[in-house]
Amino acid sequence: DIQMTQSPSTLSASVGDRVTITCRASQSISSWLAWYQQKPGKAPKLLIYKASSLESGVPSRFSGSGSGTEFTLTISSLQPDDFATYYCQQYNTLETFGQGTKVEIK
C-alpha cells in the first residue's frame, strides 16, 4: 500500500500569510495527487487534481506542485475562509489519504 505523510500536522498562520503544506508518498505516484479542503461538519471539497490542476471555481490563490514522491499545496495569501483542514490523496494505485493538516488562526 502507498502511504501518504503530510507535514505539518497543524499550522498557525495569519490572514495574508503565504502557507505551504507538504505531502510525501512512500513510493512514486507520478502526478496522481489531489488536494481537498474540509471544514468542520462538512464534506471535503476538491481543490487540486493531477498535482497542479486547479478545480473549476477554486480561487487562484491555491496552487499545487510536485511529482514523484514530494508535493506541495500553497495558499499565496491566506484568507479568513481558508482556515480549515487540508488532505492530500494519491490515486496512482487505489486511493490513500494523508492524515491532514489543520490550518488555524495565529
Place this chain on the structure above:
Amino acid sequence: QVQLVQSGAEVKKPGASVKVSCKASGYTFTSYGISWVRQAPGQGLEWMGWISAYNGNTNYAQKLQGRVTMTTDTSTSTAYMELRSLRSDDTAVYYCARAVEGDLGYYFDYWGQGTLVTVSS
C-alpha cells in the same frame, strides 16, 4: 448541477448491519464510479472502496473485505454501501463521492453530505 444526497443518520448495535444510500443527480450516473470514504470522530479520511456505476465492478479496501458490499441501482441513480458485523470502531461519518478516473485510481470531485453511523450497545 451535480448533487449526491445521502440517507439519514443511523444508530446500530454491535454485530448489526447498516445500509447507506447515495442518490445522484445532475449528470449521467453510469458515466462515473462512486467511492465511499469514512471519517471517524476527530480523525482523517479513510477510503473504503469503489463501484463502477456502468457495470457494477467493485474494489474494496483490504481491511473491509468480507464486511462491505457496494451496489448501484441505475434505474434510480442510487448507490448503496452495506457494512456488516458492525463494531464500535465503525462509528464514523460515511461519505459517497463521485470518482473521476486517474491512472489506476480515482479522485473525487463531488461529495455527498455525509451520513453519521453510530455503533453503540
